[in-house]
Amino acid sequence: MNKMKLIGPFKQIIPMTGLSLKGAISDSQLNIIEDGGIIVENGKIKAIGNFDDLAKRSEGIEIHELKGNHTCLPGLIDSHTHICFGGSRAKDYAMRNAGKTYLEIAKAGGGIWDTVTQTRKATKEELIKRTTKLANRHLKNGVTTIEVKSGYGLSVDEELKMLHAIKETNSAVSADLISTCLAAHMLPKDYNGSHEQYLGEIGEKLFPILKEKGLANRIDAFVEESAFSAEQIAPYFEKAKAMGFDITVHADQFSTSGSQVAIDFDAVSADHLEASTPKEVELLANSKVIATALPGASIGLGCDFTPARKILDAGGALAIASDHNPGSAPMGDLLTQASILGTFEKLSNAEVLAGITFRAAAALNLSDRGQLAKGYTGDFIGFHTDNYQEILYNQGNFKPCMVWKNGELVFDKHKAP
Numbered sequence: 001m002n003k004m005k006l007i008g009p010f011k012q013i014i015p016m017t018g019l020s021l022k023g024a025i026s027d028s029q030l031n032i033i034e035d036g037g038i039i040v041e042n043g044k045i046k047a048i049g050n051f052d053d054l055a056k057r058s059e060g061i062e063i064h065e066l067k068g069n070h071t072c073l074p075g076l077i078d079s080h081t082h083i084c085f086g087g088s089r090a091k092d093y094a095m096r097n098a099g100k101t102y103l104e105i106a107k108a109g110g111g112i113w114d115t116v117t118q119t120r121k122a123t124k125e126e127l128i129k130r131t132t133k134l135a136n137r138h139l140k141n142g143v144t145t146i147e148v149k150s151g152y153g154l155s156v157d158e159e160l161k162m163l164h165a166i167k168e169t170n171s172a173v174s175a176d177l178i179s180t181c182l183a184a185h186m187l188p189k190d191y192n193g194s195h196e197q198y199l200g201e202i203g204e205k206l207f208p209i210l211k212e213k214g215l216a217n218r219i220d221a222f223v224e225e226s227a228f229s230a231e232q233i234a235p236y237f238e239k240a241k242a243m244g245f246d247i248t249v250h251a252d253q254f255s256t257s258g259s260q261v262a263i264d265f266d267a268v269s270a271d272h273l274e275a276s277t278p279k280e281v282e283l284l285a286n287s288k289v290i291a292t293a294l295p296g297a298s299i300g301l302g303c304d305f306t307p308a309r310k311i312l313d314a315g316g317a318l319a320i321a322s323d324h325n326p327g328s329a330p331m332g333d334l335l336t337q338a339s340i341l342g343t344f345e346k347l348s349n350a351e352v353l354a355g356i357t358f359r360a361a362a363a364l365n366l367s368d369r370g371q372l373a374k375g376y377t378g379d380f381i382g383f384h385t386d387n388y389q390e391i392l393y394n395q396g397n398f399k400p401c402m403v404w405k406n407g408e409l410v411f412d413k414h415k416a417p
Ligand code: NIG
Pocket: 082, 111, 112, 115, 222, 250, 253, 297, 323, 325, 326, 327, 328, 329
């Protein structure tokens, strides 16, 4: 636990407060604290406001004084990743760009099943090493909370190996890792039974262990023709809900039906939505489900972006996540991807920043982060600029120079090797 200190002055602090969870936001609605400071104590924000006022009010307080111009944002939140995996799918990427179809790539040994095979071959320690490296890269890029899915194990034991690896990585890195069980990623090719039998077995054998060992609070499924249908997934989600898990869905990536499933099961989020039509946009906008765009998957696969503008204009809540995975989204740079989505979908700076801060926190059912205000977690990042607009303008090629997690400076570019 850290003792009280005042950090600043920041030329601008964009606290992302006072903005609605749903619908369009214009940049003029952004609250900007000029020449601001933040007081942190025991990992939380104790006060935020004008730096000189805070310094006067708290005489004798330890001051972490910043030189030069800095702009401060809440720590970024990536609400959808698959950064625990074995091997590489560089071959898939090359084949896809050479015009090969999904089926041809799968036949040549590629696709999700290839990563399952390589992840099963990896030891838990190897998975921890990989996940640590990727989580630390994310942290340096300003991402202080990272959701991480299983889903490349696809058996009770192999899913447990992944989820233990994620839990152990979480204790070893500065970022918070939020784990999600994605045992329903696809029907494993070596499973001797139907989709229903596989899901039944996972629900019966794996779900109780997740609860007992605190390995995951969230259950995800890939609702898609090549994975699980709406009918197949219904009893699985019913069971998960009855046991108190949060639900999230890989929805409408190639064909629709997933977003309706997300709504039917009060999911916290429906992610992907590249194939959503005006009907699904309307359904999502009129629900409590956070619609999550994954521009990294559109860039990785070379396909359409999620209709983010339409979702916001219809009144929906839009989060933006990286989907970082070895297959469809190998880049894993949230700020770059969110900036690019902004240019293609005509999103305001405020909408993009909301998508990777407080709206992403809502997608993870976390109410203690994503905004900078008294009582919130002391997660914030500093950029070397006096104007927040420079951040997205550089389309991801302008990274934070400082990252604070729970009020502690965990990355300082000025001191980095
Ligand atoms: O979110 N769509 C399904 N699952 C992942 C892809 C995983 C993979 O290709 O390995 C996704 O894009």
